Amino acid sequence: MRLEGGTSVIIRVEMDKQAVTFGELVSVIGSHGGDIVAIDVIGPGKRLETRDLTVSVQEPSIVERLAEAVSKLKGITLINVSDRTFLLHLGGKIQVHSKVPIKNRDDLSRVYTPGVANVCLAIRDDVSKAFSLTIRRNTVAVVSDGTAVLGLGDIGPHAAMPVMEGKAMLFKELAGVDAFPICLDTKDTEEIIAIVKALAPTFGGINLEDISSPRCFEIENRLKEMLDIPVFHDDQHGTAVVLLAGLFNALKIVDKPIDRIKVVVCGIGAAGIACSRMLLNAGVTNLIGVDKDGAIHRGENYANEVWNEYAKRTNPNNETGRLSDVIKGADVFIGLSRPKVLSVDDIMQMNADPIVFAMANPEPEISPEDAMPHVRVFATGRSDYPNQLNNVLVFPGIFRGALDARAHTINEDMKLAAARAIASIVSEQELNEFYIIPSVFNDKVVPAVRKAVIQEAIRTGTARKVPGDFRFRD
Numbered sequence: 001m002r003l004e005g006g007t008s009v010i011i012r013v014e015m016d017k018q019a020v021t022f023g024e025l026v027s028v029i030g031s032h033g034g035d036i037v038a039i040d041v042i043g044p045g046k047r048l049e050t051r052d053l054t055v056s057v058q059e060p061s062i063v064e065r066l067a068e069a070v071s072k073l074k075g076i077t078l079i080n081v082s083d084r085t086f087l088l089h090l091g092g093k094i095q096v097h098s099k100v101p102i103k104n105r106d107d108l109s110r111v112y113t114p115g116v117a118n119v120c121l122a123i124r125d126d127v128s129k130a131f132s133l134t135i136r137r138n139t140v141a142v143v144s145d146g147t148a149v150l151g152l153g154d155i156g157p158h159a160a161m162p163v164m165e166g167k168a169m170l171f172k173e174l175a176g177v178d179a180f181p182i183c184l185d186t187k188d189t190e191e192i193i194a195i196v197k198a199l200a201p202t203f204g205g206i207n208l209e210d211i212s213s214p215r216c217f218e219i220e221n222r223l224k225e226m227l228d229i230p231v232f233h234d235d236q237h238g239t240a241v242v243l244l245a246g247l248f249n250a251l252k253i254v255d256k257p258i259d260r261i262k263v264v265v266c267g268i269g270a271a272g273i274a275c276s277r278m279l280l281n282a283g284v285t286n287l288i289g290v291d292k293d294g295a296i297h298r299g300e301n302y303a304n305e306v307w308n309e310y311a312k313r314t315n316p317n318n319e320t321g322r323l324s325d326v327i328k329g330a331d332v333f334i335g336l337s338r339p340k341v342l343s344v345d346d347i348m349q350m351n352a353d354p355i356v357f358a359m360a361n362p363e364p365e366i367s368p369e370d371a372m373p374h375v376r377v378f379a380t381g382r383s384d385y386p387n388q389l390n391n392v393l394v395f396p397g398i399f400r401g402a403l404d405a406r407a408h409t410i411n412e413d414m415k416l417a418a419a420r421a422i423a424s425i426v427s428e429q430e431l432n433e434f435y436i437i438p439s440v441f442n443d444k445v446v447p448a449v450r451k452a453v454i455q456e457a458i459r460t461g462t463a464r465k466v467p468g469d470f471r472f473r474d
């Protein structure tokens, strides 16, 4: 699959300064669509010099032609071309650090045996002490079987790992949560449930990730019943929360009430089902789900039992047909399916001021370039366009709040409060078509989500602890 969008590469060359000037090299790179953003002299020399050129390109396919042109320049030896994204992944992206040094025997006897034994016995006598005396209180497992990785599908547990490492990094960087990526070499529902249950003593929460539907529903529901720590399938609930936050604000721009809009959700998998449920709970009345064989409707007996339930709760006018049929008169399109399933013609059939959230990753259901001239509000899951609707705005803050309140679960009230908190970060003065959702780097997001989640955890009785900063509030 070719991924669209800009990228950058490092081109290492040896230059014979008597045969070629740096200006000639820059000009060849520029004329082949490359933009030099950094130059590092790796091996200085009077005549021969080795340099690393960091070159940004709009299209990854340009790189090959550009490298060929560079290698043909007289006086230049092309040593290699490295993709910066691959370089960043060498050896993985995270590591474990100790919190205390071990400098002498005394330290050793306290962090390990014999001193540690007393700590173990204290936890044996009161298991709740695992939260205060181990990493449990701040640690989340990011668990995947690699069956629905982004929109790449079933790419397996090894290939899923870079995404799970990325999620773990985001947990840490954005919310200070320690997260372990765990990719399981099994697709068996019962085996996944048993493994995660057995892992639970180490963790304060379980973030299920990129597990395909409908297995993900049973895995999550059964684990929720078994465990007394939050089990949260991010692709379902993180996505639903960020989507709702974005929709609350987009509807303000088009001035349409939530109970009067027609919403088409495309892709009735893990994310599509959870998003539909949250939209219905938030007041949407006319919602139609479309999967690859068309609209989910009553009158069909689906092998996927979740779809039979879905058909009962959605599509009030029992519309049938393909996306291009049911999109007529829609106010909102929500894509949680795969690349390029929405056309400009489809958008042209929507109501005035269409809202299009094309959230498939890494390639959306329609490209921003194609869609934006025809819509009022457009959003994707990507970071390289305005309005990034991505569950990264949700899972760090939601788990931060749930861990701090030592919550048993992350319930509907906590999720709704998180959506409202994210939406509220965009003020009335700031709100516009290109800014319906705060940036991932907006440092108000995690604290606002954390606060909302803790308040709801306390109110709904799932909190086992009132965090210090909540103790003396009115």
Ligand SMILES: NC(=O)C1=CN([C@@H]2O[C@H](COP(=O)(O)OP(=O)(O)OC[C@H]3O[C@@H](n4cnc5c(N)ncnc54)[C@H](O)[C@@H]3O)[C@@H](O)[C@H]2O)C=CC1
Pocket: 148, 149, 150, 151, 152, 210, 211, 212, 213, 234, 235, 236, 239, 242, 266, 267, 268, 269, 270, 271, 272, 290, 291, 292, 293, 335, 336, 337, 338, 341, 359, 360, 361, 362, 380, 381, 389, 390, 391, 392
């Ligand atoms: N922006 C965000 O934060 C998030 C985006 N996503 C994206 O949403 C997409 C789906 O993710 P999941 O629900 O986890 O996967 P999933 O595999 O559970 O569901 C995908 C659904 O799309 C359907 N589909 C495939 N081709 C289709 C077509 N031509 N028309 C309509 N439906 C079609 C599949 O049959 C399936 O039901 C992926 O691209 C993923 O990257 C998922 C979670 C978060």
Ligand SMILES: CC(=O)C(=O)O
Pocket: 149, 150, 151, 210, 234, 235, 360, 361, 381, 390, 391, 392
């Ligand atoms: C963002 C995310 O979780 C996904 O695309 O699967």
Ligand SMILES: [Mg+2]
Pocket: 150, 209, 210, 234, 235
């Ligand atoms: Mg995911």
